Amino acid sequence: MSRPTWKGTLGFGLVQLLVELYPATQEDDLDFRMLDGRDLAPVGYQRINKRTKKEVPFGEIVKGVEIKKGKFVVVTPADMKAAHPKASRSIDITDFVDASQISAMRWSDSYFIAPASKSSPKAYAVLRDALRESGKVGVAKVVLRSRQHLCAIAVEGDALVLALLRFDAELRDRGDLDAISKAAQVKATPKELELAEKLIDTLSGDFKPAKYHDEYQDALREFVKKKVKRGDVGDVEDEESEEAVRQPRSNVIDLVAALKQSLEKPKAKASSRAATPRKKPAKPKASRKKPPRKAA
Numbered sequence: 411m412s413r414p415t416w417k418g419t420l421g422f423g424l425v426q427l428l429v430e431l432y433p434a435t436q437e438d439d440l441d442f443r444m445l446d447g448r449d450l451a452p453v454g455y456q457r458i459n460k461r462t463k464k465e466v467p468f469g470e471i472v473k474g475v476e477i478k479k480g481k482f483v484v485v486t487p488a489d490m491k492a493a494h495p496k497a498s499r500s501i502d503i504t505d506f507v508d509a510s511q512i513s514a515m516r517w518s519d520s521y522f523i524a525p526a527s528k529s530s531p532k533a534y535a536v537l538r539d540a541l542r543e544s545g546k547v548g549v550a551k552v553v554l555r556s557r558q559h560l561c562a563i564a565v566e567g568d569a570l571v572l573a574l575l576r577f578d579a580e581l582r583d584r585g586d587l588d589a590i591s592k593a594a595q596v597k598a599t600p601k602e603l604e605l606a607e608k609l610i611d612t613l614s615g616d617f618k619p620a621k622y623h624d625e626y627q628d629a630l631r632e633f634v635k636k637k638v639k640r641g642d643v644g645d646v647e648d649e650e651s652e653e654a655v656r657q658p659r660s661n662v663i664d665l666v667a668a669l670k671q672s673l674e675k676p677k678a679k680a681s682s683r684a685a686t687p688r689k690k691p692a693k694p695k696a697s698r699k700k701p702p703r704k705a706a
Contacts, residue, residue: 428526605669
């Protein structure tokens, strides 16, 4: 397990737990490097002073807030801690709510909450089991990487998990989107609604996360493997540009017909599987081994 991202206390009521946060997610994207197309030399990230055009040592970089054009106030790590010293090392649960009341738009990164190595896990277990039995999640605030976040404390298996939530100010008002406002005025007919509900019922089941994976990243990895197998390494070629996606001439469709067709697909698959006789496995043919070629 990686090193803890954060150490501090988790409190609810008068109970305080010494805890540590560990990342519960990881990136699964290919790691692209920036290269110079002329000789494929890696292109590094340089910290350039916009006035002197010279590189700035990492230790000389500070954070600042621009209060007006060209005028900055420098904010140090000590300033950030002094602004709210308690919040920097504590997570205080202020409310317990049903998880279903938290909009999916708010959920963000997640962390495992682990008891600190030198603390008793008893209070940790009490909070975990109480949350599981009640079906609630705790709502709190935490400061990570010099920024305060709203968060939810939930149970995942035998572990407590902290999931970052977005504040109201971070969410856009859907009323700003004309397309959504126009769609709100449109209502489904009883027949369309009936067929749509049947389709939802047909495709309903338990959520199995392992069933889903990033097909785009898989395809990219396979593409890279094929280029390596061909020996196409080190060459920079202009790939064919993607064809422009052609927009349909009209987005008017027969919704009822489409829903009926969607409902028929699962039935057709099931009947085809039942009607297809199983083939007997063919006997393996004796393979003739070719003599190895002599080295030149």
